[in-house]
Amino acid sequence: MRWFGFGFNAFGQICVRETPMKEEESDVTQEVKVLRPTELRTSRVSACWSRTASADPDGDGGVRLAGFGVGVSRACGVYGQQSRGCKDAQISESHLTLAFSDRVECWDLQQEAKTASWSMELKDSDISGPPVKLPLVPGGYITPSPPFYHSLSPHLEAKSLALGAEHAILVTASGAVYTWGLGSHGQLGHGVLISEEEPRVVEALWGMPMSRVATGGWHSACISDGGDLYVWGWNESGQLGLPSRGLSKAKQQQISQQAEEPQDEQKHEDVFISIQAFPALLDVTPSCEITAVSCGSRHTAAVTSAGDLYTWGWGEYGQLGHQNVMSSDEPQRVEFFREQQQRVTDIVCGAWNTFAAVIKKDVACA
Template identity: 65%
Template sequence: MRWFGFGFNAFEQICVHGKVTEDAGSDVKVTCPTELKSHVETSSCCLKKPGEIRASWSRRASLHLDGDSCVCLAGFVTATSVESCGVSGPKTCGCTDAVISEYHLTLTFPGRVEVWDIQKKESTPKWSMEINTQSDHTLKLPLVPGGYITNKPPFYHSLSPCLKAKSLALGAEHALLLCVTGDVYTWGLGSHGQLGHGGLTSEEEPRAVEALCGMPMSSVATGGWHSVCISAGGDLYVWGWNESGQLGLPSQGVRKALQQNQHTQQGNLGQEVKSSEEELQEVEKLKEFFISIQAFPALLDVTPSCEIKAVSCGSRHTAAVTTTGDLYTWGWGEYGQLGHQTLMSSDEPQRVEFFKEQQLRVVEVVCGTWNTFAAAIKEELSCS
């Protein structure tokens, strides 16, 4: 399995400055999927291919789960752009999962969870807790038995055992919980409709998303201020903020930017260009079709007869993997995080053609705040 990254690269989360190919674009904005390479060639664990990726705004954590499991960090680490393998600071050998943020690295080990302050060179974790690993199903961070871990103190929050949590996604200011029954609960800030209850009010305690009741969900994900989930049948539901088209629904800002770009290109070719006044009138006519906030879950058709098996969200963009191994992205694209080799945003899901051209099948996707990471394997071609 090979991991590729594209989007925001100011801290070398994707590739090292000076080694970016022409196809990948500038050092800061990587617009074409680029295979992740080790920053440090002196450590044996860095030479392994990562099994999983976790990302924040300025950092990437690579989980090596084969043999002696460990975590490698790339990007902004202790005020320098280096890759760390736990030589000093967090001792990651033997960890089973990790979550990275701008300030903390959370690690789980058999029987305990640790939170390290990665902006300081400490020999002990900032916070730790013993956990009972005996449960009915395997939990992944930020869930732990009995509750969940956050990136800001207090680090641990308890959950009602009645919820029987399966997975949890934390947005900028809201949470999305999936139960083993397939029910979805949300709580936190609701000012952008990201809770899916039909209003813009906040919730202090987990509340079931009634619009999804009766439709079991298999996966959940959150962006900065939007939420998505996948049904057991492979359908994708979206709700929350759509300012940059991150819901895949018509966005006034995105459409206007696309129109301006098209007119600029036409003008450069010497073609007739509409006046800005006519353009604004055209946008006003279509205004009723634009959606800035979707407060209820909405079914999103990515492609005809397409089933979704994995989804992830950045701050203002979304990426989904289909059962056929295609990767679709949409939303804010100013740093190339959509992988379409442009810096344009999109309010319509578009397939990332790079993987198809390279005969690669995408199996997993992880969004950082302003970038995207995708795992792919070689496409098996059928003999005719």
């Protein structure tokens, strides 16, 4: 499996350079914005705004970091002996969480400490169960800042959990979806703009088992067992794939600037959605099911059962993968991977960038 990255790269977190730039290569635009999907020397990517981390669960090479603070003369670095044997990793602006077969550790990236800031030993019963899948850990979940550990009620039987900027979304073993945290942009999916301190079931999805969940800055998404995609929350940049007033105004201004004569205002009132407080079914493509979804700060990416990648939302840094900086409130297929005869199998969004796992099209999915 190979990984590709595109979008925001101001700190080298996409790992496209391993040597300092020469003077003739110091084009800031090319350094900050990676418009063409670029292959990474990595696996299993975790991303935040300024860094990426990847762990090799089948090897002992440790966790590879890229981005802010990793090094001036090289773009990528290995997080030393501390991460040997790591099975999963989660990166934030301040901490790196490492999951091993017998423990979970949080390391402060702002200090050169020789010991973890926080650690939790796993019991024999935890080790014999399913492997830890961050941010979930036995009995609860890990957040990017202290206090790291938060407990969850056993009755939830959490199968997967995703953390947004200020909210969380969880799917249970039975496929029910729970959300909690900040709700000011409708990102909790309860039909109101209020916050919830404790997990609350998303009633609009009750009875429709879900398999995967994702969160962005202020929006959320989930995939049903049948491969349908549901989205809700803030739609300021079209990140829900629904009509966005902001993008419509930007298009009208661009058309007016290119036209010789000023354009008249639209005669009819268009319908725009700035906040979608209930889950909405998004028809990405009628011919395929959705198998994976991830959310950035203001963009979203989804993978279909045919191995195609679709993206939508804010695209100022090229994070939509269309090799331009255009934004879109409609899902559009990333043609790069189809042209390269590659099948996308997984997707991870950083705040302003995107990372896709691919295999050759003639290789069957496991």
